[in-house]
Amino acid sequence: MTDVVLSISGLCKSYDDVVAVDELDFEISKGQCFGLLGPNGAGKSTTLGMLEGMEEPTSGSVRYFGKPFPADYQDRVGIQFQATALQDFLSPFDNLKLFSSFYDDPIPMDRLIDQFRLNDFLHRDARRLSGGQRQRLLLALALVHNPEIVFLDEPTTGLDPRSRRDLWDVVSQLKADGRTLILTTHYMEEAEVLCDELLILSHGKTLLQGAPKKLIKEAGVSDLDTLFLSLTGEPLVKTQEVIE
Ligand SMILES: Nc1ncnc2c1ncn2[C@@H]1O[C@H](COP(=O)(O)OP(=O)(O)OP(=O)(O)O)[C@@H](O)[C@H]1O
Ligand SMILES: [Mg+2]
DSSP states (O other): OOOOOEEEEEEEEEETTTTEEEHHHHHHHEEEEEEEESSTTTHHHHHHHHTSSSOSSEEEEEEETTTTTTHHHHHHEEEEEOOGSSSSSSSSSHOOOHTTTSSOOHHHHHHHHHHHTTTGGTTTTTOOHEEEEEHHHHHHHHHTOOSSSSESSSTTTTHHHHHHHHHHHHHHEEEEETOOOEEEEEEEHHHHHHSSSEEEEETEEEEEEOHHHHHHHHHHOHHHHHHHHHHSSSSSSSSSOOOO
C-alpha cells in the first residue's frame, strides 16, 4: 500500500467572475512525481498554490496525511519560485548562502552546488545566468531546507530542448532521492518522461487522470499530445517560446 501524502477533495477556487479550479478530487502518494497538465488558464498554478498552502480554497479541502496542514507545513515543502524571487544583485553562491541562513539545519551548500552543477556560474551576477542555469539555481534554493514535497511550476517553460533535458535529469535525481514531486507543465512529452501520475486539466476541471502510459494505451493513441487534441479539439501547446 502506498502512503497518501496529499488528499484533495471537492477543491474549488473562484476569483470574482472566474472559476479557476472546479471540484477537483485526487490523491498524491509519497515518492510520486505527480503532474498537472493543461493549456494556459487551465487552473494549474491556482491548484498548486492551494496544495502549497499559499492560497486558501474557496471550498473543498487539501489534507496532509489525512489531516489539515500542520503548523510547520511550510518547512516540509519546497517551492521553486519564479525567477523574480532571485536576489538579482547577488551571485548564485550568495543567494544560496542567504537562503541557507533562513534555516537551522540546511543541506550543506557544497552538496547542492554539486547536485545542481552550479559551479560553472557560482559567482556570476544572477542577472547574467541563462534560462537553464537560473532554473537549476531556483531548484537548489527550493531544496535548501531538505523538504519532503517539492513543487515546480513549469520548470522548463522557455528553455531550449537541451536545457530542458538537462533539467529533466535533475528532476529525475530528486525523484530517485524519494521526494514527492508535484509539477505543472504544458509539455506532454515532459509529462510522459517525468510523471508517474497525471491529472489533465481543462477550464479548472479534470479531463483525465492516470499514469501516462496507461492513459495513452486506453485511448489507443500514440502519445499524450494526440490524446489531448482528441479530448478537447485543441492542441495543448500553441506556441513555444524560447528565451535562451
Ligand atoms: N489572482 C487572480 N485573480 C483573478 N483571476 C485569476 C487569478 N489567478 C488566476 N486567475 C484566473 O484563473 C484561471 C486559472 O489560472 P491559472 O494561473 O491557475 O492557470 P494555469 O493553468 O496555471 O495557466 P498557465 O499555463 O498560463 O500558467 C485563469 O482564467 C486566470 O485568469
Ligand atoms: Mg500557471
